[in-house]
Amino acid sequence: MTPLVRSFVSHFGEMGSRWGINRTVGQIYALIYVSAEPINADQIAEELEFSRSNVSMGLKELQAWRLVRLRHFPNDRREYFEAPGDAWEVFRTLAEERRRREIEPTLSMLRAALMDDAASAEDRHAQERMRDMHGLIEQLTNWFDDIQRLDSATLSKLMGMGSTVHKLLDFTDKIKRATGAKPRT
Amino acid sequence: MTPLVRSFVSHFGEMGSRWGINRTVGQIYALIYVSAEPINADQIAEELEFSRSNVSMGLKELQAWRLVRLRHFPNDRREYFEAPGDAWEVFRTLAEERRRREIEPTLSMLRAALMDDAASAEDRHAQERMRDMHGLIEQLTNWFDDIQRLDSATLSKLMGMGSTVHKLLDFTDKIKRATGAKPRT
DNA sequence: CACAAGTTTCAGGAATTACTGAAAATTGAA
DNA sequence: TTCAATTTTCAGTAATTCCTGAAACTTGTG
Numbered sequence: 001m002t003p004l005v006r007s008f009v010s011h012f013g014e015m016g017s018r019w020g021i022n023r024t025v026g027q028i029y030a031l032i033y034v035s036a037e038p039i040n041a042d043q044i045a046e047e048l049e050f051s052r053s054n055v056s057m058g059l060k061e062l063q064a065w066r067l068v069r070l071r072h073f074p075n076d077r078r079e080y081f082e083a084p085g086d087a088w089e090v091f092r093t094l095a096e097e098r099r100r101r102e103i104e105p106t107l108s109m110l111r112a113a114l115m116d117d118a119a120s121a122e123d124r125h126a127q128e129r130m131r132d133m134h135g136l137i138e139q140l141t142n143w144f145d146d147i148q149r150l151d152s153a154t155l156s157k158l159m160g161m162g163s164t165v166h167k168l169l170d171f172t173d174k175i176k177r178a179t180g181a182k183p184r185t
Numbered sequence: 186m187t188p189l190v191r192s193f194v195s196h197f198g199e200m201g202s203r204w205g206i207n208r209t210v211g212q213i214y215a216l217i218y219v220s221a222e223p224i225n226a227d228q229i230a231e232e233l234e235f236s237r238s239n240v241s242m243g244l245k246e247l248q249a250w251r252l253v254r255l256r257h258f259p260n261d262r263r264e265y266f267e268a269p270g271d272a273w274e275v276f277r278t279l280a281e282e283r284r285r286r287e288i289e290p291t292l293s294m295l296r297a298a299l300m301d302d303a304a305s306a307e308d309r310h311a312q313e314r315m316r317d318m319h320g321l322i323e324q325l326t327n328w329f330d331d332i333q334r335l336d337s338a339t340l341s342k343l344m345g346m347g348s349t350v351h352k353l354l355d356f357t358d359k360i361k362r363a364t365g366a367k368p369r370t
Numbered sequence: 371c372a373c374a375a376g377t378t379t380c381a382g383g384a385a386t387t388a389c390t391g392a393a394a395a396t397t398g399a400a
Numbered sequence: 401t402t403c404a405a406t407t408t409t410c411a412g413t414a415a416t417t418c419c420t421g422a423a424a425c426t427t428g429t430g
Contacts, residue, residue, distance in 0.1 A: 004301055004308045008315065011294045018287050020203055022388065033318075034311035041407075051390045056408060077398065077405065085314075087321035102203050109196045116189055123189045126219035129270075130193065133218075136272035143344040159328040202386095207418065226377080236420045241378060262375060262428065371430100378425070385418070395408070400401100 001047055005034055009048070020102075021061065024050060028058040029067055029083065038071045038080035066093045088152050095144065103141060110134040186232055190219055194233070205287075206246065209235055213243040214252055214268065223256045223265035251278045273337050280329065288326060295319040 001009070009030040016026030027048055032039060045055045059081060062068040067090065071080040084090055110130050118124045150158065186194070194215040201211030212233055217224060230240045244266060247253040252275070256265040269275055295315050303309045335343065 002305060002308050002311075004298055004303060005311050007294070008298055008311065011291065015287070015291060018205055020205060024388075034314050036307060036310040053391075053408075053410090054389055057389085060408085079407080085317075087317045091321060091325070102200070106196065106200060109192070113189055113193055118189060120187060122221065123187050125221040126187075126190050126193065129219050132270075132272045136276060139344055140276070159324055209418080238378075238380090238421075239419055242419085245378085264377080373429090374427100375429100376425105376427080379423085381420105381422095383418105383420085386416080388413100388415070390411105390413080392411095393409085395406105397406075398404100400403085 001031075005031070008034060021065075024048075024054055025058045025061050028055065029062055032062075032068055032081050033083040035082070038073075038082040040078040040080050042078070044081075065097050086152075088155070092148055095148070099141060099144070103137060107134065107137055107141075110137075186216075190216070193219060206250075209233075209239055210243045210246050213240065214247055217247075217253055217266050218268040220267070223267040225263045225265050227263070229266075250282050273340070277333055280333070284326060284329070288322060292319065292322055292326075295322075 009027050012026040012030035013023040014026075016023045019026070021029075028044055028050075031044060031047060041052065041055045041059060044050070044059075045052045048055075050058075059068065062081075063070070068081045068083055071082055073080060084093075110133060113130050114127060114134065116123075116127075118127050147155065147158075194212050197211035197215035198208040199211075201208045204211070206214075213229055213235075216229060216232060226237065226240045226244060229235070229244075230237045233240075235243075244253065247266075248255070253266045253268055256267055258265060269278075295318060298315050299312060299319065301308075301312075303312050332340070332343075
């Protein structure tokens with residue numbers, strides 16, 4: 001491994017814990033990500049000096065995250081791995097998985113808690129707070145869904161507009177008002 | 186603690202590890218979040234049956250995350266804690282902190298790696314991949330900055346529009362083309 | 371200043387999570 | 401079906417992270 005690749009790989013190892021994956025998994029992903037060609041588990045184990053079984057587990061986790069893809073070559077039974085190249089696709093995948101793992105369970109819990117009837121004033125206050133939290137999370141995730149449905153090109157445009165988006169909003173308000181349409185609330 | 190509050194608190198404990206904080210810290214936050222009044226460290230320790238020192242460490246971490254706020258009452262030397270009530274503010278804070286801790290370090294590493302000159306073809310390919318990653322992260326974080334600068338009301342409108350935002354983009358394109366302005370690329 | 375209330379630090383033990391090697395399972399080819 | 405190549409599982413150990421109690425520190429008050 002060249003020093004350049006080595007530093008990239010070890011950074012992912014160190015950050016892994018902050019990102020909710022472990023050191024090994026982070027390094028494996030980094031190595032696959034920068035490799036020009038798909039690589040197999042033995043190559044990974046050798047490069048990173050991990051046990052073969054550790055690599056196997058790490059790859060399983062990366063597949064569960066849908067961050068790596070399996071490839072086969074003719075006359076070679078070994079499994080090779082590559083990381084999808086489209087950065088947007090990776091981002092989308094990551095966002096979806098994090099949502100599924102980190103947000104949905106909380107939404108369910110909140111929904112259940114809001115169904116209970118609160119006997120005490122304490123409980124009523126707690127439910128009020130939970131309602132706030134639930135509302136925000138739902139608003140955010142719905143928006144995110146909408147955004148995700150946009151194709152990469154549109155998304156790029158939208159992002160390119162940045163904060164000037166509020167000018168656009170004002171503008172459409174004016175048009176609607178001028179044409180007698182019901183204004184946004 | 187009522188069953189309602191208990192279930193909320195323990196959910197935050199369980200999710201804590203997925204969110205990059207530990208069980209204790211998650212539970213402490215949850216308890217402060219739903220409390221009608223600010224509470225002090227001893228009350229937290231008693232409710233959650235944690236050692237006083239554990240609570241102290243947890244509170245320190247929550248303060249580092251800017252998720253809790255310190256309050257004092259007259260004739261009482263103890264420190265009381267409350268969680269900001271505006272859900273949007275909480276979201277903003279969380280996003281800023283995560284960015285600082287989880288994204289900025291990676292951006293720095295990538296920038297440094299892209300400055301190195303790549304000797305081998307392998308390194309050149311790796312740099313290409315890193316450039317992709319860097320570009321995406323920067324685009325996302327810049328956009329996020331822009332969005333965060335919007336006030337809550339505008340943000341709400343934007344989110345309310347959801348995916349119809351692309352219609353708006355098409356529409357402005359048409360106007361610009363009709364008026365002879367240079368179209369967006 | 372002396373003291374008491376309150377908070378933080380920290381070394382060591384407890385609990386959790388990660389990693390390994392050996393053995394089992396799977397897979398494709400003969 | 402048998403065999404060899406490859407991958408996965410799993411029990412035990414290593415490493416890390418978490419939590420506690422005791423001691424040290426800080427702060428406001430008489």
